[in-house]
Amino acid sequence: MRTGQSHLASLRDGxxxxxxxxxxxxVTSHQAFRxxxxxxxxxxxxxxxxxNLEKMTFRSPQTGDAVSRAxxxxxxxxxxxxxxxxxxxxxxxxxxxxxxxxDHVASCISGLYMGIEIFESFDPKxxxxxxxxxxxxxxxxxxxxxxxxxPQSDRSKNPxxxxxxxxxxxxxxxxxxxxxxxxxxxxxxxxxxxxxxxxTCIQPLAAGDEPYALSFVVxxxxxxxKLLSRKSYELASDxxxxxxxxxxxxxxxxxxxxxxxxxxxxxxFIAGNVAMCQKQFYATPAHVYQNYQAQIRLxxxxxxxxxxxxxIATANGIENMPQVREILGQLAAEASLVDGMVRAMEVKxxxxxxxxxxxxxxxxxxxxxxxxxxxxxxxTLRELxxxxxxxxxxxxRDLIEPEVADYSLRVQRSPTLHPEQRVKFFKMxxxxxxxxxxxxxxxxxxxxxxxxxxxxGHSNRTYDWDRATGMVNQLLASYDLEDEKRKWLLxxxxxxxxxxx
Numbered sequence: 286m287r288t289g290q291s292h293l294a295s296l297r298d299g300x301x302x303x304x305x306x307x308x309x310x311x312v313t314s315h316q317a318f319r320x321x322x323x324x325x326x327x328x329x330x331x332x333x334x335x336x337n338l339e340k341m342t343f344r345s346p347q348t349g350d351a352v353s354r355a356x357x358x359x360x361x362x363x364x365x366x367x368x369x370x371x372x373x374x375x376x377x378x379x380x381x382x383x384x385x386x387x388d389h390v391a392s393c394i395s396g397l398y399m400g401i402e403i404f405e406s407f408d409p410k411x412x413x414x415x416x417x418x419x420x421x422x423x424x425x426x427x428x429x430x431x432x433x434x435x436p437q438s439d440r441s442k443n444p445x446x447x448x449x450x451x452x453x454x455x456x457x458x459x460x461x462x463x464x465x466x467x468x469x470x471x472x473x474x475x476x477x478x479x480x481x482x483x484x485t486c487i488q489p490l491a492a493g494d495e496p497y498a499l500s501f502v503v504x505x506x507x508x509x510x511k512l513l514s515r516k517s518y519e520l521a522s523d524x525x526x527x528x529x530x531x532x533x534x535x536x537x538x539x540x541x542x543x544x545x546x547x548x549x550x551x552x553x554f555i556a557g558n559v560a561m562c563q564k565q566f567y568a569t570p571a572h573v574y575q576n577y578q579a580q581i582r583l584x585x586x587x588x589x590x591x592x593x594x595x596x597i598a599t600a601n602g603i604e605n606m607p608q609v610r611e612i613l614g615q616l617a618a619e620a621s622l623v624d625g626m627v628r629a630m631e632v633k634x635x636x637x638x639x640x641x642x643x644x645x646x647x648x649x650x651x652x653x654x655x656x657x658x659x660x661x662x663x664x665t666l667r668e669l670x671x672x673x674x675x676x677x678x679x680x681x682r683d684l685i686e687p688e689v690a691d692y693s694l695r696v697q698r699s700p701t702l703h704p705e706q707r708v709k710f711f712k713m714x715x716x717x718x719x720x721x722x723x724x725x726x727x728x729x730x731x732x733x734x735x736x737x738x739x740x741x742g743h744s745n746r747t748y749d750w751d752r753a754t755g756m757v758n759q760l761l762a763s764y765d766l767e768d769e770k771r772k773w774l775l776x777x778x779x780x781x782x783x784x785x786x
Contacts, residue, residue, distance in 0.1 A: 286333045286342070286351055287426040289326030295480055296322065298506040302477055302539075304514040312477045317517035320525075320533045324379060325428065325478045328386060331378055341371045345424050355388035355578075356395055356423035359641045365631050372581045381586025382534040384579070384729060385475035390429035390483055393575035394419055397554070399640045400569025404554065407561045415554045418502060422481075430479040432470035432541050433487040435497070443490065444497040454484060454543050455496040456557055463549040464556050466499065473539040476512050479505055482541065487566055490559045498562035500555035501548045509544040518722040526681045529713045531722035570642045576734060577630060577643045580651050583659075583730065584623045590662050591620040593714050597669045600710060602700040609669070616665060619658055626651040646747040652740040659730040666718050674715040677708055684708065 287295075293313045302309040304317055312318040332341040332353060342351040355372065359365040372388050379386065397404075398419040404412035422429065435444055435453045444453045454468035470484055485500040503510065519535040522528030555561050566572040594616050598604035604613070626647060633644035667674075676696075678684060683693040684705065697704035717723055734740055 286353075287329045288333050289323075289328075289330040292326045292329045292428065293322065296478060298504070300477075300506040300512065301510065302512045302514060304517060304520075309477075309514075317514075317520035318477050318537065320519055321535050321537060322478045324383065324533050325386070325475070325536075328375055328378060329426070331375065337374070340367075340374060347420055348424055350424070352423050353387070353391070353426055355391035356419075358395055358399060358639075360639060361641050362631060362634060365634060365641050365643065369581055369627070369631065372578055373585055376582040376585040379534050380530075380589040381582050381584075382530055382726065383475070383536050384582065384733060385430055385479075385536055386582070387426075387428040387479075389575060389578050389582075390431050391422070392578040393431065393571050394422060394429065394483065396571030396574035396642075397565060397569055399574070399637060399642070400565075400571065402638075403564055403568050404561070407555075407558060410550070411554050411556070414551050417551060418554075427480045428475075428478065429481050429483055429502070430473055430475045431483040431485070432473050432476075433483075433485050434471050435486065435488060436469045436471055436540070443494050445493040453497055454499065454541075456499060457496070457545065459556065463547055464499075464501070464553055466501075466543045466546050466548060469540055469542045471538075471540050473512065473541045475536045476505065476539045476541060477514060477537050481505060482510075484541075484543075485555070485565065486562055490562055492559065494559055495557045498555060498557055498559045499553075500562060500565060501553045503546060503548055503552060507546050507548075509546040511542045511544060513540040513542060515539065518720075518725070521721070522716075524681045526709060527712055528716050528720065528722070530716040531720060535722060570637055570640070573643055573645050573648055576652060577627075577648055579734065580623070580627050580630070580648065580655070583655055584620075584627050586730075587620050587623050587655075587658070587662060590666065590717060591616045593717055594662075594666050594669055596710065597666065597673065597714060600699045600702050600707060601670075601673060603669075612665060612669060616662065619662060623651065623655060623658070626654075646744065646749070649740060649743040649747055652734045653737070653744050656731050656734070656737055656740060660727055663718055663723075663727055666714070670711070670714060670718070674711050674719060677711055677715070 296313050297311055300312070302312055304315075309315045309318070313322050331337060338351060341354055343354055343357050344350070345352045354368045357364065357368045359368055375386060375388060376383075397415060401412055401416060404415055421427075432454075438447050438449070438452060444450070444455070447453070451468055454466050454470045456464055457467045458465035466484070473482065476482060481502050481504050483500075483502050486497055490498055505512070515538050517535065517537065518528075518531040519533075522531035522535075525532040555565065595604070595613060598609050598613060603609045630643035630647045630651070633647055634641055635644065678693045678697075683689050694704040694708070697707045699707040702710060715723075
């Protein structure tokens with residue numbers, strides 16, 4: 286089983302990462318990435334700890350070895366719940382702030398594997414490649430990321446209609462050995478700390494887009510693959526005291542550019558088939574299974590944020606004010622909503638062949654609601670805190686230098702916290718709510734599963750409209766106009782006759 290040290294060693298592989306115009310030789314030691322990479326490594330240490338093995342692992346059907354539950358294919362409700370408990374335990378180690386932890390894309394590949402017969406119907410060789418890769422990634426406990434979105438250009442046009450038709454990663458050659466890919470894909474969240482990347486397209490494709498209809502996996506150090514990192518929030522947060530979340534959980538995002546990257550056939554699942562590319566997520570359990578993992582992580586994250594809200598109220602001595610108790614009650618209800626929907630996905634789950642999968646409509650309903658809920662929770666924490674998160678010492682150095690420390694701490698008063706503890710808490714709260722890192726997370730939670738119209742479309746597509754409209758139609762069918770007319774005429778003619786008499 287992979288450990289933290291073995292994961293760190295696997296990242297020293299010569300991958301081409303670029304930040305601020307320079308190549309990064311080693312992401313495990315570079316000051317822009319090292320802490321986040323170490324946080325990822327700690328996930329493997331937690332999983333491989335003998336005290337956690339039973340909770341975090343199951344036995345590989347091929348080798349009999351203990352492997353991560355991230356790769357488990359539940360056969361029943363009980364196994365699905367046990368897997369959720371493992372993923373939630375992992376998420377608690379980073380309080381939900383690592384959105385592309387190893388269990389996310391593992392869930393995606395596992396969901397594709399559950400629907401292997403869909404791949405078989407298109408191309409048995411590509412199905413064999415997927416089958417072999419799932420087993421390889423599971424038994425080697427790989428950390429995968431994915432890039433499934435095309436670079437944003439003219440979003441009203443398909444890839445083949447863009448001004449630069451070569452911008453998006455596309456099939457530019459193939460031979461007996463494999464395919465060659467050139468162009469860009471995004472958003473490579475956690476790409477700098479992953480072992481391999483799953484590359485495909487979740488956006489709609491049309492006739493003429495065949496070169497972009499790809500699905501394959503390559504190592505992060507593949508020849509010609511370049512990782513173009515966004516700004517590092519970790520680099521800008523040199524003190525964990527000042528930025529406790531940015532400093533250790535900035536998993537990073539990157540544009541991946543494939544400069545004629547060669548992909549062997551045993552890592553190619555789709556090559557030029559638009560119909561198959563469209564079906565891989567929605568005709569298999571992949572989309573549901575990967576987003577179910579995301580909701581488990583978000584459940585943990587919302588619980589953490591609600592805890593921050595309660596402690597803001599306590600630190601400011603306002604928790605017993607009636608209006609504040611009302612706000613905290615609302616936060617508690619919202620956290621319980623996410624918690625309840627995750628469990629409802631499981632209770633309403635169903636068999637998909639040999640596997641037990643979460644309920645799709647409950648998942649999509651949760652996505653719609655949590656896209657709206659996350660920024661609302663953040664806004665509530667802002668309102669609870671007021672100026673508490675703003676008037677803080679500029680950095681930890683204000684608490685170290687004797688000439689400044691006394692003045693800095695003298696004004697940091699709280700009915701429940703020592704001045705140093707008050708500064709520590711509200712700096713953490715700001716990093717969760719208002720820092721650049723926090724703003725990225727608000728944007729991420731609002732859009733990682735697609736724009737609102739996309740998630741609402743999934744909810745509309747999977748809802749049991751027949752049952753809902755059937756109730757309406759059943760009521761309508763219980764009476765008709767002619768019967769009501771006869772009743773009305775009979776009643777009113779009797780009244781008129783009595784009045785005349």
